[in-house]
Amino acid sequence: MEPDDERDDDGSSGPLLPPDDRLWRHPSELALAGAGRHVDTAEAHPVSHVRGENRLWVVALLSGVVGALLATGVVYAVGGTRAHKITVAALEQDVESSPVVTLAATGAPSRFVTGAEHVRVSCVVLTARDAHGQRVSQGVVFRSDGMVLASAHMVTGAQSLSAVVGGNGHVVARLVATDPGSDLAVVKLAGSGFVPAPMGSAFALKVGDPVIAVRPPGAGGVPGDQGSVSGLGEDLVSAGGTAIGDLVRIDTTATPSAVGGPLVDAHGAVVAVSTAVGLPGQTVEYATPVDLAREIATQLLAGRRVVPVWLGVQGADLVPTAAKAMGVPGGAVVQRVYPNSPAAAAGVRGGDIVVGLDGRMVTSMANLIMAIHAEPPGSRVELDIDRGDEQRTLTAQVAPRPAGVT
Numbered sequence: 533m534e535p536d537d538e539r540d541d542d543g544s545s546g547p548l549l550p551p552d553d554r555l556w557r558h559p560s561e562l563a564l565a566g567a568g569r570h571v572d573t574a575e576a577h578p579v580s581h582v583r584g585e586n587r588l589w590v591v592a593l594l595s596g597v598v599g600a601l602l603a604t605g606v607v608y609a610v611g612g613t614r615a616h617k618i619t620v621a622a623l624e625q626d627v628e629s630s631p632v633v634t635l636a637a638t639g640a641p642s643r644f645v646t647g648a649e650h651v652r653v654s655c656v657v658l659t660a661r662d663a664h665g666q667r668v669s670q671g672v673v674f675r676s677d678g679m680v681l682a683s684a685h686m687v688t689g690a691q692s693l694s695a696v697v698g699g700n701g702h703v704v705a706r707l708v709a710t711d712p713g714s715d716l717a718v719v720k721l722a723g724s725g726f727v728p729a730p731m732g733s734a735f736a737l738k739v740g741d742p743v744i745a746v747r748p749p750g751a752g753g754v755p756g757d758q759g760s761v762s763g764l765g766e767d768l769v770s771a772g773g774t775a776i777g778d779l780v781r782i783d784t785t786a787t788p789s790a791v792g793g794p795l796v797d798a799h800g801a802v803v804a805v806s807t808a809v810g811l812p813g814q815t816v817e818y819a820t821p822v823d824l825a826r827e828i829a830t831q832l833l834a835g836r837r838v839v840p841v842w843l844g845v846q847g848a849d850l851v852p853t854a855a856k857a858m859g860v861p862g863g864a865v866v867q868r869v870y871p872n873s874p875a876a877a878a879g880v881r882g883g884d885i886v887v888g889l890d891g892r893m894v895t896s897m898a899n900l901i902m903a904i905h906a907e908p909p910g911s912r913v914e915l916d917i918d919r920g921d922e923q924r925t926l927t928a929q930v931a932p933r934p935a936g937v938t
Contacts (some may be wrong), residue, residue, distance in 0.1 A: 550905020573658035589732035607854070610813025648744040648755040653698040654729035655706060655748035656680050658705060658719065661688035661790060662846060672802060674829065675695065677723030680826055681805050683782050684710040685794035687717050695721055699749025709832035713840075714820060715776055715807055729794055732801025734780060734821035735892055735903050737761050743795045745784055745806065745817055759784035759817070768808060768818060773902050778905050779818040780804045782842065788817045795819050831908070842933040844873020845903045849896045850885055858918060862895030863887040878915065878928035888916030 574917050656671040658680075662891060668789060669686035673679070680695070693705040693753035704722040711717075716924035739761050746756040763897030780803075782795060795804040795817075822850045831838050850863035864886040880886075886894050890913055907930050917924045 541765075542713050546919070579651065609789045613701075623924065638797060643742070645755060647798070648746050648796050650800055650844050651746045651794060651796050651802065652749050652755050653727050655698060655746055656681055656682075656719075656721070657696040657748050657750075658687060658792065659694050660687045661694075662689055662691045662816075670790050670806070671695075672746075672794040672805060674728050674826070676726055676728055676848050677724050678707070678726045678890065679708070679829070680721060681792075681829060682717045682719045683805075683807065684712055684715045684717040685788060686792060687719060693719065694902070695719070695840050696748070697721065697752075700757060700833060711828050711832060711838045713776075713838060714824070714828055716805070716820060716825055718829050718832050729867040730801045731801050731822055732797055732799070734803045735823060735889075735899060737764060737780065737797075737821075737894060737899075739764065742798050743782055743803065745782065745788060745797050747792070749788075757784045757786040757788065758813075762816075764896060776807065776922045778821065778824060778902055779807060780821060781820060784815045784817055784819040786814060787815055809861060816856050821902050821906065824902065831848065839909045840933045841904065841930045843900075843928060843930060844870035844875040845880060845886075846870075847897050849898075849910075850887075858885075858887075860887050860918075861893060862899075863918065864894050864897040864900040874928045874931050878926045880915065880917070880926060880928070881919070883919070885918040887916050887918050888914075890914050 535662040584690050651672075656673060658669050658671050660667045660669070667690075669683050669687050671680040671682035674681050687707050688710055690707065693707060694702050695705040696702055705719050706722075708718040708720050733797040741761045742757040742758065743761060744758055747754075759782045761780060762783045763779075765777070766779045766781045767775050767777040768779065777916050780795070782804075788806070791809055792795060793806045795806065797803045799872050802822050802910045806817055806819045807819040809816070828838050845864075845866045846868040847864055847866045850858075850860075850865050852862075855862050866875075866882055866884045866886065869882055886900055888894055889900065889903050892903070894903070894916075904913070909932050912927055912929050912930065915926045915928060919924055
């Protein structure tokens, strides 16, 4: 790694600062939003609470990405009725990515904390400076040439970027590309020979699964905050009505302090990247599935726009009693197939139960959604269908989501 000659006078990156500008809330709170004052997402000071019980406010975007268009839907990638705008600065030449691994596949899974400790060497503390001061967030190295997955709203508009990798010295960093629709960014660290984090998959996550929100060295004596998955396919909606979807909700044992860091499963593999944290005192965190994050990064590094895709189905989770009778851990029940959609072209019907995708189990509708969203436009997927007493495998070609489809 190349040292940064412009390190701070005290030689440290400073304490992690929580994001404090834009608030997000769960869609169930929208009916209550009228009770509070209007929130201007461009404000540079903390926003007051809206009165009422059980209203979860989640800190998400800071000033610098005001007006980013975010939207969600049933089964399509990163939401929206059109491709998201991206900002690209000096795209890097694509190099071989770190392999996708789940350490459980080796037959010798790491202990939970040991796995999280191993990932800390790939954790990055990013400091973005502009005329208004500095913003501190986290990121995770996903390629050995210094490519980092980070939170877009924390680095967009920065006049300078610096990073501390694995608790070591400062290095210069620069923004490569952003996708406001998913609030993801790719940042390049100066130098080479970085250690990429082991990338797993969020497809197998279930509610109740343990995870660790990994914190970089210097953020405390423990490698991270333990927690558990409490929701899949979650949406967050801002006070202005914009949204980001496909998120994994994590209930942690400690109050998260920054966004952008990796979440690791019990086998030591990164399964998601933190997107939003709660206000002080709240032990909740939302994260983008790593499968989707990697696909978005691939499109950004190739200089392409991030194109939302869809399958064209709507449905619900298979109830546990039905799943037990069928001898499967779960499934996605198709209740509606959109005309002229990839699902319709593949022969999917209402009432079908999707129990597998490309050889992997599908345990819920959210699980199916996350898997489809991580596919590039034009890719073919095999759907394992249970249709009464008949089992079929159908091939669908995911496509860009047409404008005007709800």
